[in-house]
Amino acid sequence: MLAVAEDSTAAQLMGIRPDTMQAIAWAIAAGATGLAGALIATFFYIVPTVGETLAIVAFVTVSLGGFGSVPGALVAGLLIGVIESLSGFLIGAVYKDMVVYALFLGFLWFRPQGLMGRL
Amino acid sequence: MRRLLWLAILLALFVAYPLAFSTPFQQRLGALVLLYAIAASAWNIIGGYAGQVSVGHVVFFGCGAYAAMGAYAHFALSPLVGIPAGIVVSVAISAVVGVPTLRLSGHYFSMATIAVAELVRLIVTNTEYLGAAVGLSGPTVPRNVFDLSFISALPYYYLFLSVLAITLGITWWMANSRMGFYLRAIRDSERAARSLGAPASRTKLYAYMLSAALTSVAGALYAMMFGFIDPESGLGILISVKILIMAALGGAGLLFGPLVGAAILVPLEEISNNLLGGKGAGLTFVVYGAIIVLISRFQPGGILTLVNRLWIKRTGKVMDGEAARGIAHAP
Numbered sequence: 001m002l003a004v005a006e007d008s009t010a011a012q013l014m015g016i017r018p019d020t021m022q023a024i025a026w027a028i029a030a031g032a033t034g035l036a037g038a039l040i041a042t043f044f045y046i047v048p049t050v051g052e053t054l055a056i057v058a059f060v061t062v063s064l065g066g067f068g069s070v071p072g073a074l075v076a077g078l079l080i081g082v083i084e085s086l087s088g089f090l091i092g093a094v095y096k097d098m099v100v101y102a103l104f105l106g107f108l109w110f111r112p113q114g115l116m117g118r119l
Numbered sequence: 120m121r122r123l124l125w126l127a128i129l130l131a132l133f134v135a136y137p138l139a140f141s142t143p144f145q146q147r148l149g150a151l152v153l154l155y156a157i158a159a160s161a162w163n164i165i166g167g168y169a170g171q172v173s174v175g176h177v178v179f180f181g182c183g184a185y186a187a188m189g190a191y192a193h194f195a196l197s198p199l200v201g202i203p204a205g206i207v208v209s210v211a212i213s214a215v216v217g218v219p220t221l222r223l224s225g226h227y228f229s230m231a232t233i234a235v236a237e238l239v240r241l242i243v244t245n246t247e248y249l250g251a252a253v254g255l256s257g258p259t260v261p262r263n264v265f266d267l268s269f270i271s272a273l274p275y276y277y278l279f280l281s282v283l284a285i286t287l288g289i290t291w292w293m294a295n296s297r298m299g300f301y302l303r304a305i306r307d308s309e310r311a312a313r314s315l316g317a318p319a320s321r322t323k324l325y326a327y328m329l330s331a332a333l334t335s336v337a338g339a340l341y342a343m344m345f346g347f348i349d350p351e352s353g354l355g356i357l358i359s360v361k362i363l364i365m366a367a368l369g370g371a372g373l374l375f376g377p378l379v380g381a382a383i384l385v386p387l388e389e390i391s392n393n394l395l396g397g398k399g400a401g402l403t404f405v406v407y408g409a410i411i412v413l414i415s416r417f418q419p420g421g422i423l424t425l426v427n428r429l430w431i432k433r434t435g436k437v438m439d440g441e442a443a444r445g446i447a448h449a450p
Contacts, residue, residue: 052356056237063230094245101238108219108231 001025005068033058053097057084060104066114076115130284137276144393147272152385153279154341159365159377160286161333166363167371168294169326170306171221174359175232178239179209179331181354183338185243188255188348193248197265198257198343205335212239213331214324221323233356240354254349257342267343275344282340283378286333291374293329302326306372334362357404364407367414370421379422384410 001021003011008018037051044050061080065072080100088096133153137146162176186205187198194200216235220228243249261268269275293299301322304312313319342348352358361384369380388403395402418425 056233059230060234063227067226094241098238098241098245101234101241104234105216105231105238108227113223 002068057097057100060100064104064107064114069114072115133280134277137273143272146276148386148389150272150276150279150344151389152381153276153283154337154344155362155365155385156378156381157279157283157286157340158334158337158362159369159381160283160290161330161337162362163366163371163373163377164290164293164330164333165323165327166330167366167373167376168290168299168302168306169323170302170372171323171327172229172363173232173327173330174229174363175216175234175236175356176330176334176362177354177356177359178212178232178236179334180338180341180358180362181239181243181348181350182209182212183335183340184342184348184353185249185255185338186335187339187342188257189249191257191266192250192255198267198339199265202336202339205339206332209331209335210328213327217324217327221327222320236354236356236359240350240356243354244350250349252350254347254353257346259346268346272344275340279340282336286336287374287378289329289333293326294374298322298325360407364410366421368410368421370423373421373423376421376423383422 001024003014003016004018004021011018011021040054057080061076062073064080065074065076083103084096084100087099091099136149140146140149158176158180161179162173165171165173166176183202183205186201186208188201190196190201190204191198212235216231217228220231244252249255258266258268267274267278294302301312301317301319304315304317305319305322309319338353342353345352365380365384366377367380368383369378370376384407387406391402391406414421
């Protein structure tokens with residue numbers, strides 16, 4: 001899977017099927033997100049468009065942690081959860097997403113590869 | 120010479136359109152097509168020529184729209200005065216987003232543009248000065264012609280046509296300048312372009328700023344035509360998607376691609392809204408989704424690339440230099 005992400009033509013020459021690999025990655029990602037959705041539904045409100053905000057927060061989390069880094073995503077996920085809750089409590093509920101996005105943009109200036117990612 | 124002739128015929132068709140189709144609906148439709156063509160052409164500079172997909176372009180659209188309406192609502196000036204202010208703010212935002220992210224390859228740029236669009240939307244929704252969730256209104260009764268508040272869509276049509284001509288002129292000039300060559304080289308292989316001495320980050324940043332400024336003008340024109348702006352219509356992420364799809368459908372990286380895309384999608388949206396009434400508003404986005412899937416699966420270069428290929432097959436020669444050179448990349 002990493003080989004396909006790096007260079008799909010070269011991976012093909014080595015006998016790896018890029019399409020299959022991408023399909024598997026996509027399937028795992030979809031399954032995991034579905035699981036997260038089922039878990040979050042027990043304490044969160046649900047509307048047809050609830051995924052939009054969550055998806056953007058997920059993007060931010062992954063780029064904050066560093067693309068392709070599992071511990072990075074874990075740390076960033078915890079960090080963002082704590083920051084969001086704290087800023088919602090200390091500054092005001094409407095500003096909690098704002099704080100996260102602003103921190104993300106500020107972060108990009110100083111450590112663009114994310115917490116644990118490589119360029 | 121042949122190309123100039125075709126260009127003149129195209130221009131004549133656009134000038135004649137509102138005279139031939141003179142119902143208010145048709146004129147309004149024509150104006151909207153041109154408006155979105157301006158925004159999509161502006162997106163095309165960074166998304167098509169430079170190959171950097173910005174998903175948060177609506178933020179510049181909103182800057183222009185809010186600047187135009189703010190000039191009227193707070194200072195009782197003509198909305199036209201707001202255009203330069205909108206451009207300045209847009210270019211500043213594009214620099215803040217572009218400087219760190221355009222140095223990197225990969226998804227960072229697209230991610231950052233989404234984040235900034237959401238950030239600005241949330242800030243505006245909670246700022247009383249900018250009308251919060253209610254939005255800002257333009258002049259209800261025009262005081263003079265500079266308020267650009269007309270009942271008929273005809274004046275807007277010709278205004279948008281001239282702005283579109285200027286936008287396409289700038290794009291054409293840019294594509295044929297040194298910067299255009301740099302951008303195409305960077306899009307095809309950034310590493311190769313860098314190693315040959317092209318200043319990749321700087322060129323991409325300039326393209327992004329230019330694109331932001333032009334999008335902001337499109338936003339200001341939108342606000343003037345509708346006389347009203349709120350966070351949903353001025354900063355909603357769906358407008359970014361709309362702009363992006365128009366450029367990609369017509370052919371990203373081609374001069375007339377966005378115009379073709381807008382000429383297909385805007386009538387589609389307006390007619391489906393008309394036929395289905397209030398219930399059908401969401402259907403448009405179902406169509407958009409289907410179009411994204413179809414383009415990326417079958418014709419990543421967009422309609423103009425397809426037309427060009429068929430033309431080559433039939434006549435055995437290339438239609439024109441622009442289309443052949445800029446065989447587009449899927450965003």
